[in-house]
Amino acid sequence: MNEAARAGHPLRYTEDGATPMVLAEELEADPHTVCARYRTLSPVVARSTGGFVVLGAAEIDALLKDDRVRSAKAETNRAKGITDGPLWEFYRLSMQVDGPEHRKRRAPFTQTFALRLIEQTRPMIRALAHRLIDNWIQGGPVNFVDDFAKQLPALTIAHILGIPEEDVPHFTTLSNEAARVTGFNWGPEELPLMQEACRQMVSLVERMLMDRRSRPREDFLSRYLAEIDVKADGLSAEEAVAQIVLLIAAGIETTRFADVALVSLLMQHRGQWDAICRNPELAPRAVREALRFEPSVGTIVRVSAEPLAIGGRVMPARQLIHLSLLSASRDERIYQRPGEFDIMREDLPRTNIGFGGGMHRCLGDSLALAELEESLIALTQRVPQLRLAGAAPQIRGHSGVRRIEGMQVVW
Numbered sequence: 430m431n432e433a434a435r436a437g438h439p440l441r442y443t444e445d446g447a448t449p450m451v452l453a454e455e456l457e458a459d460p461h462t463v464c465a466r467y468r469t470l471s472p473v474v475a476r477s478t479g480g481f482v483v484l485g486a487a488e489i490d491a492l493l494k495d496d497r498v499r500s501a502k503a504e505t506n507r508a509k510g511i512t513d514g515p516l517w518e519f520y521r522l523s524m525q526v527d528g529p530e531h532r533k534r535r536a537p538f539t540q541t542f543a544l545r546l547i548e549q550t551r552p553m554i555r556a557l558a559h560r561l562i563d564n565w566i567q568g569g570p571v572n573f574v575d576d577f578a579k580q581l582p583a584l585t586i587a588h589i590l591g592i593p594e595e596d597v598p599h600f601t602t603l604s605n606e607a608a609r610v611t612g613f614n615w616g617p618e619e620l621p622l623m624q625e626a627c628r629q630m631v632s633l634v635e636r637m638l639m640d641r642r643s644r645p646r647e648d649f650l651s652r653y654l655a656e657i658d659v660k661a662d663g664l665s666a667e668e669a670v671a672q673i674v675l676l677i678a679a680g681i682e683t684t685r686f687a688d689v690a691l692v693s694l695l696m697q698h699r700g701q702w703d704a705i706c707r708n709p710e711l712a713p714r715a716v717r718e719a720l721r722f723e724p725s726v727g728t729i730v731r732v733s734a735e736p737l738a739i740g741g742r743v744m745p746a747r748q749l750i751h752l753s754l755l756s757a758s759r760d761e762r763i764y765q766r767p768g769e770f771d772i773m774r775e776d777l778p779r780t781n782i783g784f785g786g787g788m789h790r791c792l793g794d795s796l797a798l799a800e801l802e803e804s805l806i807a808l809t810q811r812v813p814q815l816r817l818a819g820a821a822p823q824i825r826g827h828s829g830v831r832r833i834e835g836m837q838v839v840w
């Protein structure tokens with residue numbers, strides 16, 4: 430009997446008794462506890478509503494690089510009841526597919542989002558962070574989620590793409606609504622809202638690209654159109670639109686979550702916050718540790734055309750495989766004291782699994798790190814006495830982009 434079972438948590442198995450099985454709703458409700466309970470038992474477990482969950486960091490890393498394992502957007506969407514409409518079309522056209530289509534759709538961005546170029550955006554990000562703090566009421570209380578964490582990634586991507594600032598709130602609302610589709614935690618009655626948000630996003634981006642086509646200017650979208658004409662052979666107008674919609678949608682909610690989790694964790698570990706106030710060079714460590722401790726994206730989903738053997742268990746072909754980045758981030762085979770938040774830990778990862786891996790590894794990882802580091806440096810310099818007004822925000826969810834709400838701060 431393992432420790433969790435002794436502590437009164439019953440361990441479940443599939444009917445044939447061969448494979449441990451997690452209840453999907455338990456995983457959503459208390460992911461760290463449930464993952465830790467099963468991870469010591471097996472690197473892969475069955476999921477009560479179908480498919481498997483891979484819990485081990487080494488196993489996830491290997492699957493992300495395995496040629497037999499492919500992106501499962503179509504299968505995942507079907508499992509969620511999405512078989513047509515704007516969301517189905519968006520995923521079909523976006524870079525979240527495999528093979529030559531993926532390479533063709535991702536290629537025009539690899540230069541722009543490379544570390545070297547992203548470093549040049551830091552002064553702009555820093556200025557935005559300071560501007561947001563300037564708008565806070567002296568002493569607070571401030572709604573940190575709405576008045577900082579939500580705005581910084583939206584304004585940053587708007588500046589990079591050349592979207593007017595007045596359009597940002599509308600884009601953010603649509604993007605957050607559409608991005609909820611990545612989870613498995615919504616009901617069928619919510620789908621029409623997400624479809625509509627996606628339709629509106631596509632139509633806004635279509636208009637922006639048409640505008641740049643007729644009146645090119647010195648900005649990212651005009652350069653993107655010029656580049657795809659030369660390099661991305663045969664990229665259709667619809668594909669061009671889908672990639673820009675993805676860039677907007679992929680970076681806002683994920684970075685918002687990460688920023689709130691980062692500051693909330695540091696507020697709860699005051700000594701570590703104070704250390705960054707004294708030495709801003711610790712900011713990159715703090716960001717990496719927060720991304721490990723509470724990753725924004727709990728799971729990514731894949732499918733295999735062949736049966737796959739992992740840790741002595743076989744996952745049959747064509748089953749959804751949920752790779753738990755959340756579990757990998759606290760795998761005791763990689764980290765000492767995985768359940769402790771410690772920005773000085775010696776085993777801090779250089780390459781964070783929270784950004785995925787393999788050919789679909791996050792395109793915006795350098796940008797996200799720059800935003801989170803610049804946020805933290807600005808906050809620790811400007812409002813070192815910052816503290817939570819009330820309880821720390823609750824972090825919820827395991828599948829897709831996780832949820833964190835309601836953080837008030839004062840200083």
Ligand code: HEM
Nearest residue numbers: 525679680683684687725726729784785789791792793797
């Ligand atoms: C803390 C913030 C972020 C986190 C935790 C995060 C996480 C991830 C993860 C886990 C994936 C892999 C998905 C998969 O393999 O199925 C991914 C893909 C992606 N991310 Fe991010 N992301 C963040 C911010 C951003 C930003 C700021 C952008 C761009 C502005 C961005 C753009 C993308 C794109 C385009 C993909 C798809 C890449 C592909 O399929 O080739 N992300 N992200």
